[in-house]
Amino acid sequence: LKTPRIVLGIETSCDETGVALVDEEGRVLSHALYSQVDEHQAYKGVVPENAARAHLHHLDVLVKQALDEANLSLCDVDALAATGGPGLIGGVMVGVTYAKALAFSLQKPFLAVNHLAAHVLMIRLLHPVAFPFLTLLVSGGHCQLLCVRGLEDILVLGETLDDAVGECFDKCARLLGFPYPGGPAIEKAAIGGNPQALSLPRPFARDPHIQFDFSFSGMKAAFRRAVEIRLDQGPFPPSEISDYAASLQEAIIQALLSRSRHALEWAQQTIPAINHFIIAGGVAANQALRSRFEQLTKEYGVTCLAPPPSLCTDNGVMIAWAGIEKLKKGQLDSLDFKPRPRWPLGEKIR
Ligand code: AMP
Ligand code: MG
Numbered sequence: 001l002k003t004p005r006i007v008l009g010i011e012t013s014c015d016e017t018g019v020a021l022v023d024e025e026g027r028v029l030s031h032a033l034y035s036q037v038d039e040h041q042a043y044k045g046v047v048p049e050n051a052a053r054a055h056l057h058h059l060d061v062l063v064k065q066a067l068d069e070a071n072l073s074l075c076d077v078d079a080l081a082a083t084g085g086p087g088l089i090g091g092v093m094v095g096v097t098y099a100k101a102l103a104f105s106l107q108k109p110f111l112a113v114n115h116l117a118a119h120v121l122m123i124r125l126l127h128p129v130a131f132p133f134l135t136l137l138v139s140g141g142h143c144q145l146l147c148v149r150g151l152e153d154i155l156v157l158g159e160t161l162d163d164a165v166g167e168c169f170d171k172c173a174r175l176l177g178f179p180y181p182g183g184p185a186i187e188k189a190a191i192g193g194n195p196q197a198l199s200l201p202r203p204f205a206r207d208p209h210i211q212f213d214f215s216f217s218g219m220k221a222a223f224r225r226a227v228e229i230r231l232d233q234g235p236f237p238p239s240e241i242s243d244y245a246a247s248l249q250e251a252i253i254q255a256l257l258s259r260s261r262h263a264l265e266w267a268q269q270t271i272p273a274i275n276h277f278i279i280a281g282g283v284a285a286n287q288a289l290r291s292r293f294e295q296l297t298k299e300y301g302v303t304c305l306a307p308p309p310s311l312c313t314d315n316g317v318m319i320a321w322a323g324i325e326k327l328k329k330g331q332l333d334s335l336d337f338k339p340r341p342r343w344p345l346g347e348k349i350r
Contacts (some may be wrong), residue, residue: 004023004024004025004027005023005024005078005324005327006021006023006029006072006077006078007023007024007078007079007081007111007320007321007324007327008021008063008066008079008081008099008320009021009022009081009113009316009319009322009323010059010080010081010082010083010098010099010316011082011083011115011118011314011315011316011318012055012059012082012083012087012092012094013083013086013088013091013115013314014051014140014141014314015035015036015037015040015046015051015054016033016034016314016315017033017034017058017059017062018032018033018034018315018316018319019033019059019063019065019316020066020315020316020317020319020320021066021067021070021072021077021320022320022321022323022324023324024327024328026125028125028317029069029070030065030066030067030068030069030070031066031315031317032065032066032069032316033062034054034058036050036051036054037180037181039054040180041179044174044179044180045170045180046088048088048089048090051088051090051091052090052093055091055094059094059095059098074106077102077106078108078109078327079103079108079327079332080099080102080106080108080109080323081099081111081113081319081320081322081323081324081326082095082098082100082111082319083095083096083113083114083115084096084112084113084114084115084333084337084340085114085115085339085340085341086116086340086341086343088341089339089341092339092341093339096112096337096339100337103335104335109333110332110333110334110335110337111323111332111333112333112337113323113326114345115314115319115343116137116142116144116343116345117151117152117154117322117345118318118319118321119137119139119280119312119318120135120146120148120154120278120280121151121321121322121325122280122307122311122317122321123276123278123306123307124321124325125317125318125321126305126307126311127305129276129305130275131149131151132147132148132149132150132273132274133147133148133275133277133278134146134260134264134267134276134277134278134302135148135277135278135279136260136278136284137280138164138165138166138256138280138281138282138284138289139164139165139281140164140166140170140181140282140283141166142159142160142166142281143160143164143214144159144160145158145159145260145263146345146346147263147267147271147274147349148278151325151326151331152331154345154346155346155347155348156344156345156346156347156349157212157263157266157348157349158212158213158259158263158349159213159348160213160214160216161213161214162215162217163215163216163217165256166181166282168216168219169181169183169186169248169252169283170182170183171220172186172220172223172224172248173185173186173245175223175224175227176189176227176236176241176244176245177241183283183286184285185245186245186248187245187249187286187287187288189242190245190248190249190250190288191242192246193239193241193243193244193245193246193247194246194247195246195249195250196247196250197240197243197244197247198223198226198243198248198251199247200219200222200223200226200247200248200251201219202251202254202258203215203216203219203255205258211262211266212259212262212266212349213259214255214256214259216252216255219248219255223244223248227244230244249286249288249289252289253288256289256293257293260277261296264277264296264300264302265300267302268300275302275303276302276303276305277302277304277305278304278305279293279304279305280306280307280312281312282312282314284306284309285309285312285313290304290306293306
């Protein structure tokens with residue numbers, strides 16, 4: 001009987017240091033995570049140099065923690081996976097160099113994982129989702145609509161032309177006085193608020209030539225203006241903060257829904273085999289967003305799935321699992337792999 005292979009996954013592309021051990025049958029043997037959020041709080045955002053140093057500082061401890069939790073030693077690990085990009089390059093270099101060094105000393109394969117692909121593939125550890133499927137990837141640095149046809153065969157249907165959706169949440173939350181990251185605070189404040197209190201732009205809503213792309217900079221600017229005008233009249237009572245948060249969340253969700261509806265219509269006509277719509281990335285932790293997408297996809301006979309919130313934000317499990325997907329396909333990387341600050345998932349549809 002062959003024992004399932006085990007991959008150690010390392011995530012260091014932004015402000016979470018994540019380490020996990022996952023086997024090829026999808027069992028999560030351990031999951032260690034250190035969030036640097038508190039360290040960056042004073043700067044109201046992630047400071048790349050500090051993030052890289054913090055990864056370096058915590059990685060060793062987390063690897064030991066992950067091995068202890070799984071009751072394994074390094075000799076039991078069959079391959080080493082690390083985020084190879086895209087991300088803040090200092091952090092990516094820390095993770096890649098660490099994984100390469102282990103791979104070299106243990107004489108085991110090294111796997112360079114595309115961080116975005118890892119967010120997308122995460123769902124396949126949890127549910128039997130076959131290719132092809134549609135994905136809305138929404139995070140602090142990205143906003144993309146994808147048709148995932150295979151492991152390395154991803155068609156980019158649309159993407160943001162300016163800011164990422166998580167960034168819009170975070171910057172607007174800051175205007176309301178919430179600390180970084182602001183997405184969860186907006187979601188909480190929005191409960192019970194009036195989503196029609198503020199009128200915010202719906203980007204490209206009436207432009208037939210832009211079907212799949214997003215834009216959040218106009219929404220962000222309009223929100224800033226509304227807050228500034230309101231603050232001229234004195235401080236916000238909590239109920240009004242709630243209205244502003246609900247209006248922002250509603251505008252963001254509607255922008256995501258309208259593009260995704262076009263993608264579902266496109267899929268119905270071009271790839272009828274699509275049965276799943278996946279939401280991935282940190283913003284997918286938003287419950288209001290999830291339930292609206294469940295309603296939308298039902299209209300098209302498509303099942304909407306998203307990982308649990310703890311696996312939507314950056315973590316080592318998704319890197320280990322994406323490593324397993326590569327390992328199963330024999331897609332190993334050489335120790336010459338160069339960390340990639342940019343690493344597009346695929347070609348954009350024309
Ligand atoms: P990631 O870039 O994948 O690590 O995700 C981080 C981003 O997700 C940040 O911009 C957060 O504000 C955002 N985020 C996390 N939880 C939520 C939530 N419940 N609602 C909206 N945005 C969220
Ligand atoms: Mg991420």
